[in-house]
Amino acid sequence: MTHKTLVWLRHDLRLHDNPAVLHGVANDPCAFVYIFDDITPNVRPLGGASKVWLHHALASLKADIEARGGTLILRRGAAQEVIEQLVRDEAITQVVWNRSYTAAEQIRDCAIKEHLKAHNIEVQSFNSHLLREPWELKTGQGTPYKVFTPFWRTHLAMPAVPYPQPAPKKLLGISGIASDSLDQLQLLPAHLNWSHGITAEWQISEQAALANFHEFLERGIAGYAQNRDRPDVHGTSKLSPYLAFGMISPRYIFHTCQNALQMGQTAASQIDMDRFLAEIGWREFSYHLLYYFPELATRNFQPKFDTYPWEHNPEALQRWQRGQTGFPIVDAGMRQLWQTGWMHNRVRMIVASFLVKDVFLDWRAGETWFWDTLVDADPASNTASWQWVAGCGADAAPYFRVFNPTSQGVKFDPKGDYIRKFVPELAHVLTDSIHAPHEAPPFILSQAGVTLGVTYPHPIVNHAKARVRALEIYSGL
Numbered sequence: 499m500t501h502k503t504l505v506w507l508r509h510d511l512r513l514h515d516n517p518a519v520l521h522g523v524a525n526d527p528c529a530f531v532y533i534f535d536d537i538t539p540n541v542r543p544l545g546g547a548s549k550v551w552l553h554h555a556l557a558s559l560k561a562d563i564e565a566r567g568g569t570l571i572l573r574r575g576a577a578q579e580v581i582e583q584l585v586r587d588e589a590i591t592q593v594v595w596n597r598s599y600t601a602a603e604q605i606r607d608c609a610i611k612e613h614l615k616a617h618n619i620e621v622q623s624f625n626s627h628l629l630r631e632p633w634e635l636k637t638g639q640g641t642p643y644k645v646f647t648p649f650w651r652t653h654l655a656m657p658a659v660p661y662p663q664p665a666p667k668k669l670l671g672i673s674g675i676a677s678d679s680l681d682q683l684q685l686l687p688a689h690l691n692w693s694h695g696i697t698a699e700w701q702i703s704e705q706a707a708l709a710n711f712h713e714f715l716e717r718g719i720a721g722y723a724q725n726r727d728r729p730d731v732h733g734t735s736k737l738s739p740y741l742a743f744g745m746i747s748p749r750y751i752f753h754t755c756q757n758a759l760q761m762g763q764t765a766a767s768q769i770d771m772d773r774f775l776a777e778i779g780w781r782e783f784s785y786h787l788l789y790y791f792p793e794l795a796t797r798n799f800q801p802k803f804d805t806y807p808w809e810h811n812p813e814a815l816q817r818w819q820r821g822q823t824g825f826p827i828v829d830a831g832m833r834q835l836w837q838t839g840w841m842h843n844r845v846r847m848i849v850a851s852f853l854v855k856d857v858f859l860d861w862r863a864g865e866t867w868f869w870d871t872l873v874d875a876d877p878a879s880n881t882a883s884w885q886w887v888a889g890c891g892a893d894a895a896p897y898f899r900v901f902n903p904t905s906q907g908v909k910f911d912p913k914g915d916y917i918r919k920f921v922p923e924l925a926h927v928l929t930d931s932i933h934a935p936h937e938a939p940p941f942i943l944s945q946a947g948v949t950l951g952v953t954y955p956h957p958i959v960n961h962a963k964a965r966v967r968a969l970e971i972y973s974g975l
Contacts, residue, residue: 502672503528504584506577506595507570510626510744511555512704513562515662517624518594525592526670530563531571532556533580534683540602542795542877545870547839548742550693551702553685555743558703560680568669571677574684578610585619588675593619596626596744599785600877601792629659629748629782632789642790644892649786650779662750692836696873699838700739707740711751715758720765723773729831729842730915735774738874739840741781748778784878787892794891795881796862802975803890808860817958818853819867821921824957826933827907828852830920837920839873844910850887851901856964858971861888889972897972900965907933923953 505522507530513519522528534552536543544552560570573580584590593614598607611621625631635643635652643649687693701710714735725733740746752775758764759771766774788794798804817823821832831845841849846868853864865884869875885891889899911917914932918925924932926946931938935948936957943950950956 500527500589501525501591502589503592503594504581504588504590505530506581506593507532507559508595508598508744509742510596511559512707512745512747513559513566513665514704514708515626515664515747515750516596516744517626517663518596518622520663520666521594521622521624523666523669527672528670529569529571529584529588529590529672529675531573531580531584532559533577534572534574534685535577535580536574537576538578538602538606541606542600542602542869545872545875546687547696547871547873548869548875549685550687550696551700551739551743551839551873553680553683554697554702555745556683557680558705562704563669563671566667566669567671569671569673569675569677571675572680572683573678574682577606578613581610582613584675585614585617588672591620592622594622594624597623597631599627599632599789626747627744628785629653629752629778630656632786635786643783643786646780646783646893649783650776653779653782659749659752661753662747695837696839699840700873704745707737707746708750710740711735711737711746711754715755715764715766719755719770719774720767722766722770726773726777727844727910729845730911730913734843736840738876738879742874742876748781751778780882781876781879783893784876784882787882788878791892794885795865795877798890799885799892800890800894803888806890806975807858807971809858811857811859814857814958815853815859815863817955818849818857818859818864822955823852823959824936824955825852825903825907825961826914826917826921826924826935827911828903830911830917833920835868835871839871841872842916844906845916846883847887848901848903848906850884851899852903854888855900855968856903856959856961858964858968861885861890897975898969900968902961902965904934904961921954924948 503522503525505518505528510516535541556572563570581593585593614621630653635649637643718732722733725731737746741748755771755775759766791799818832821829823829827845828849831841831849835841850864853859854861861884865880868880882891886894889897914929917932924935927935927948928942931942935943935954936950948954
């Protein structure tokens with residue numbers, strides 16, 4: 499009997515350093531399948547921005563696979579049903595995939611694996627999404643880590659991360675398997691097509707992921723430790739959506755960075771490199787938390803926050819979502835998110851703190867909005883970061899840390915360039931006033947063509963009073 503392998507692609511839309519792909523190639527012939535599964539119970543559906551990204555990522559991957567002689571099958575439906583049908587119809591003898599880490603995905607994958615093995619189909623799964631598996635790290639007491647710094651220190655002290663493998667040059671595909679068209683997956687918005695802002699901002703392909711990473715390594719990482727907090731400069735890698743969809747290997751990033759520093763091939767300092775790799779580490783830590791605490795997306799990591807008196811204020815939530823809060827750095831961030839599907843990390847912390855500690859809305863409302871609008875929406879990082887800001891997560895920000903949106907803007911967007919780009923109605927406001935137009939003299943605003951309450955909103959909250967209330971609530975938990 500001819501040995502035929504089915505490679506099930508999920509959050510690993512690349513050919514380089516892809517263990518499932520490489521295993522499938524070693525057992526030619528093979529077929530690749532991507533299943534848009536919006537049916538399986540409890541598997542969280544992708545948000546709108548992520549679906550737009552996925553559409554273009556699949557188009558690029560399909561072209562890459564076909565250029566090497568392979569085939570990519572697209573299907574929409576329950577993953578288990580699709581795989582079982584393909585195995586029957588095509589006489590598949592082996593199915594391989596790279597592991598996922600949400601509880602619902604693990605339950606689904608285990609059910610598929612058990613069914614296939616019961617029918618004498620070989621099954622193998624691999625690690626493609628992380629540097630190390632979540633269960634590989636434990637504290638000295640044998641418990642999961644709850645604090646990032648010792649987690650990352652242990653991670654770095656462990657045996658070397660496996661070295662990344664190159665993409666296969668040729669693929670021997672299985673012809674004649676029916677595939678849905680990309681349009682049949684219905685990933686793009688059907689009516690109001692806001693996706694052009696995403697496609698204008700991003701090149702969505704594996705090649706673009708690698709090129710952007712090397713460009714950052716050569717020109718952007720020097721000074722990263724300071725510039726990463728500045729939304730007005732190009733100080734970050736912007737690799738997060740590529741990592742979220744597995745279009746670039748974290749092992750490739752990790753080893754390339756270390757090799758470049760050792761060989762003197764980058765202008766980055768050790769501090770810059772350590773700080774950048776620590777961001778990869780935070781992603782690892784987030785998945786560690788998600789694996790051991792699978793309800794991280796829906797429940798407070800610290801149960802004492804279950805009694806927090808969150809408010810119900812749909813109008814304030816909508817003002818925040820639309821970037822109409824009256825606080826320019828918050829509004830700039832929320833508009834950047836809506837226009838491009840991405841937001842600078844420092845600004846993410848500012849807008850999150852504003853929502854939960856100034857407006858007193860549940861962090862889950864913010865996390866849900868981010869899930870729908872971010873192209874890098876990630877089940878681990880998104881949730882862990884929101885809980886961190888809210889103070890209810892693992893290794894959370896101290897409860898007394900309440901970001902002042904005005905002073906944060908002054909510190910990290912000192913000339914107001916970021917605000918002017920995304921809040922154009924404030925473009926002509928003097929730098930001394932742009933971070934708090936509600937405090938500016940009327941003639942300053944008049945000269946800039948700004949009328950508060952008409953062309954730009956009044957602040958929806960009094961930050962000083964909100965801070966006092968937040969500290970009172972947090973200290974009483």
